[in-house]
Amino acid sequence: MSDLSLIGMVSIFTAGITIAIGSIGPALGEGRAVAQALSSIAQQPDEVNTITRTLFVGLAMIESTAIYCFVITMILIFANPFWDYAVKQAGG
Amino acid sequence: MNFNPDAMIILQYGLIHINATLVFTWIVMLLLVGLSAWVTRKLSVDTDIPAWQNLLEVLVIGIHDQIRDISQQNPDRYLPFIGSLFLFIAVSNLLSIIPGYQPPTSSLSTTTALAICVFIAVPLYGIAECGVLAYLRQYLRPTLFMLPFNIIGEFSRTLALAVRLYGNIMSGMVIVGILLSFAPFFFPVLMQLLGLLTGMIQAYIFAVLAMVYIASATTAQHRKNTNRRAIPDNAVNDNEEQI
Numbered sequence A: 001m002s003d004l005s006l007i008g009m010v011s012i013f014t015a016g017i018t019i020a021i022g023s024i025g026p027a028l029g030e031g032r033a034v035a036q037a038l039s040s041i042a043q044q045p046d047e048v049n050t051i052t053r054t055l056f057v058g059l060a061m062i063e064s065t066a067i068y069c070f071v072i073t074m075i076l077i078f079a080n081p082f083w084d085y086a087v088k089q090a091g092g
Numbered sequence B: 001m002n003f004n005p006d007a008m009i010i011l012q013y014g015l016i017h018i019n020a021t022l023v024f025t026w027i028v029m030l031l032l033v034g035l036s037a038w039v040t041r042k043l044s045v046d047t048d049i050p051a052w053q054n055l056l057e058v059l060v061i062g063i064h065d066q067i068r069d070i071s072q073q074n075p076d077r078y079l080p081f082i083g084s085l086f087l088f089i090a091v092s093n094l095l096s097i098i099p100g101y102q103p104p105t106s107s108l109s110t111t112t113a114l115a116i117c118v119f120i121a122v123p124l125y126g127i128a129e130c131g132v133l134a135y136l137r138q139y140l141r142p143t144l145f146m147l148p149f150n151i152i153g154e155f156s157r158t159l160a161l162a163v164r165l166y167g168n169i170m171s172g173m174v175i176v177g178i179l180l181s182f183a184p185f186f187f188p189v190l191m192q193l194l195g196l197l198t199g200m201i202q203a204y205i206f207a208v209l210a211m212v213y214i215a216s217a218t219t220a221q222h223r224k225n226t227n228r229r230a231i232p233d234n235a236v237n238d239n240e241e242q243i
Helices: A003-043 A047-077 A081-091 B020-040 B049-070 B081-099 B110-129 B131-142 B144-182 B187-226 B233-242
Strands: B009-013 B016-019
Touching: A003 A047, A003 A081, A047 B144, A047 B187, B009 B020, B016 B020, B020 B049, B020 B081, B020 B110, B049 B081, B049 B187, B081 B110, B081 B144, B081 B187, B110 B131, B110 B144, B110 B187, B131 B144, B144 B187
Parallel strands: none
Antiparallel strands: B009 B016
16 A cells, blocks of 8 residues: 555544544533523523623634634645645655 | 635735735725725714714724623723724624635634734733733742643633634635535525624634633732722622633
């Protein structure tokens, strides 16, 4: 097996694994956060504005971990430095 | 598929490359500055104000109130910085409904520049508020051993700020691009709508986080003084910081 196909194979496999595992944690976290926020709103409907604002900021913070994984996946697939290097070596 | 506006060269003079990010950033800047300059040329204090002035007043007052809610301080000092961050990011994300437009925030260089602005603004506001020594001393809180972690946190949150905005906007564009290739017409429009919502929320998040970072740098000294009197405001401040 040539270096090129090995690099391609490992990159794509790792990209899939990265986004799959990387989305589990944020999904669980966001579920918990939304559930907690909903029960807080049910208990204190007057504080809807504060709770919603904090919820959105918190959700964005939680979601950013999934976004990091997504960025890594995109780098692995579209802008892989090792792939470029191997192509350059193979080309001459 | 080309998702990176940095790689789209529009003009080229010798060594100077004008890429799509620059062009679209200038368009957004021109739009914001031009519109504000044109509207504020003829302001009135009557009961009957022009529609555009009303729009700007709603925007400025809205941002003003949000900053006051979040920082629990006088918002006038932070309004220009936070407001421009929010308006720039919001406008550059919302304009993405125009065909052919690529949001400058989908390039990592733009978002990094914005994050570095926040990175520099935090110590500036902190020092202006409570002095050099008091500002530096808060790196030693709660103990001396936390110093390296506080410094690492300063850099990592800047990185997170940049990558969060970039990742959200870029992922919206990538998803629309991929969907166009196998489910054209209807489904990409829905994702584009979702992208508008995401863009607006991300602009809000960026501004709120910048404000929270600045507020945590400026209230450090203030909080220590008020601790003895146990003002209930403390609870609010502590909650805000945990964000």
